[in-house]
Amino acid sequence: MTYNEFINSIEKDNTIPDKLNVHLQSLWYDAKGDWQTAHDLIDHLEDRTSAHVHAYLHRVEGDLWNARYWYNRAKQPEYKGTLQEEWESLVRMFVRG
Template sequence: MVVSTAAFKASLSGASPAPALAPPLAALWWAAKGDWDKAHKIVQDETTREAAWVHAYLHRVEGDLGNAGYWYRQAGQPVAKDSLETEWERIASALIEDGKA
């Protein structure tokens, strides 16, 4: 289990995410590694608000803002207006702090 955002970021130097990561955080890990398809496959069938938030982020990365808007609503989150990097950090920190790692 990841204990801090710093440890999660440090894990990006590895070949795969820690096996104990919850799907939303594993998807963020793959997104940070540039594997959008793998990240999307992880969250697309998940039903949690956390997965919906990551799903929204992924569609924002893709440039599909209409689809992203739908997923932000499912997540109960406002549509992000900041940089993708800042949003990634915010989601990762929130998931880790909430024990969703």
């Protein structure tokens, strides 16, 4: 799936696309305004990539202490840009083209 296809699935569809990895699933639900589902998909995962998405989700929530904890687990610096910029950056990490 390309970035544009992913964006179109958010803007035009009410059903999550098939075969998205868990990170894109989480970001898709976040974009649809379903933070809880986005968080539930990632919360139990231990890898660094999931920790990075988890950090972003806690920024969205406004829990900066928890976000910093997850950035540390992800071995990533705390993101200083906007939430939208970080979301786009994360999506681009997981899509092709």
